[in-house]
Amino acid sequence: MEQRLANIWRMSVNEKKFIENALLSDHRVDGRRPFDYRRLSLKFGSDDGTAEVQLGQTHVMGFVTAQLVQPYRDRPNEGTFSIFTEFSPMADPSFEPGRPGEAAVELGRIIDRGLRESRAVDMESLCVLAGKLVWAIRVDLHILDNGGNLVDAANIAAVAALLTFRRPECSLGGEDTQSVIIHQPEVREPIPLIVHHLPIAVTFAFFDDGEILVIDPTYKEEIIMGGRMTVTMNTNEDVCAIQKPGGQGVKQSEIMRCLRLASQKATDITDKIKKAVEAYDLERAQRKIRRHSSSSAQAACGADIKMSKQVVDVTQKKIDGFKIQSKDPMNQEEVESDTDLENSNTRGENNSFQQVDEIHGKMKSVNLFTGRPSSWHPYGKGITSLSTCTSSVALSAPRAMEAEKKDTVALERPNESKLEKPSVEATVDDSHTKEMSASVQQVNQKKSLKDAVKVKSRKKKKVASTMVGE
């Protein structure tokens, strides 16, 4: 109620008159037309459910978090939804730290009404155990810079954060399914909230006893305005909430005009938000693919690393090396592609697994050309084998390279490489037998004949046993 006058910046009469006169001739101080919004930029954070909105000079951040709580007694099947606002003193000298002032409470309540009462977020899907456990969604809005029209910016931040938020999946378990297990995001993909519609707040400022109205007032326009009205609408032409807290009176016809304008603006802003959210979702999915592809390649050589180094199955290494190389075009594809290829790529990798197992029953620590720090030792035993490996692969490498360079449809490439592999496998088998002796000789330089013998037996028996200390 009380504002610390010492902290309020007062506007001079000259400036006030200037802005008012300019508005009389439909001019706004920042050059906009009366019904234009300022430039809107929407960014997302690395976590799900964080959004950063910049509307002109106004800067607002929204965060969404979820927690399991007990539901309200009169609504045992619904989750809860609450909005908290933080008017940081760095945004405006008149904001005091500590208890939220009037403006903060009002802003929180306007956004709360727009989202909760209009049933924008589906509450019943947040129920886990009726009457006992439900998800409580909490939206925190932090005002970082007050350039005017905080309500609109905060509303966009809240809506964008809700759209990108993912809550952990949970399932019922334990005896008589009363205990709830919350799955980690790595185990099960977190799920988005169900949002039925997007309520967008559009703020009008009235001047000259309700005769002049502008959209999206700046800080200075807010100081001189006679009254304001915030209309929260969605794209279905539903009015979700209206807040006109006193101030200058306006005719009813003007109010209907405001609603029509708000409807147009709401559609524009909804489009922008949806585009930004789609781009974020796409980028998020790509991030996941990259993570998964590298992790599966890691798994491929994970088994290798366990094997002892002494038993260097040169031929196996050769073949593995070849396989890794053949994986390369696939890996490169993965990096560039989107989710469609993920399946085909993993299939391809599985094939390579099977082939390796067939021949050797063991995997080795090998060079991996996945472009990451690997277990490759420049001075390890693998150098000589690698050289032979590369020479043998050189036969098929051009084919692989060609496959890469061909600008065919992305889906065809994994097929090609898969086709290549069986044929190449045949050649490798031949080369394997041919070069077995050669490689064994090479190995003999460093190891005893025993290793060669064991290699053969391993190949025949296909035993996947670890060989330690040879």
Place this chain on the structure above:
Amino acid sequence: MEYVSPEGLRLDGRRPLEMRQINAEIGVVVKADGSAVFEMGNTKVIAAVYGPREVQNRSQQLSDQALVRCEYSMANFSTGDRLRRPKGDRRSSEISLVIRQTMEACILTHLMPRSQIDIYVQVLQADGGTRSACINAATLALADAGIPMRDLITSCSAGYLVNTPLLDLNYVEDSAGGPDLTVGILAKMDKVTLLQMDAKLPMHIFEKVMQVAMEGCRAVAQYIREVLLENTKELEYRRGL
């Protein structure tokens, strides 16, 4: 629950466009400069106005106009369950802000610079439409205090249930989850000063509901004028005019 029966009667027997019974009394708080009790059906609200008087906090003094302060609170016994926090919670804070800005629109504050006008509103019985009752009571109290005003501000609520616009919702109809619209108008000028709505409502239906609410406001304004006129006649009589 049948909010509107097939015969067109609401839960308390009213027609959809019928208001609850209004009753107002002036001069109930003797110490205050102006006071009033306003009843809309079962909702009963008391308002007291102190001012214009010296600003208590010098730092807040405005050199060109009067400072208007408002405090809204609900009595513990006003609702069915005894309230634990009658004031200071977010809802009270927001309604205080709303009432203050609404009354500021009609008070001629530039005639009383460096002074303060306090409006205290207390809900004694809450049965829906408390916001409207508070504004109506505040108008009467300000008039009783003799504070110069531009116009009378009257307020009424309306809703939309079972595809019918309903005037003056009570608590049961309000908690039905349908839209709840509160309108405050400047009676003579017929301009809307307060407008609050929650829950979804398509735009064309909104227009209809707002029309209904404004009609209600005009009816309240009519009643308030009668009450003030009678009060003035009483004062004249007492002064022997």
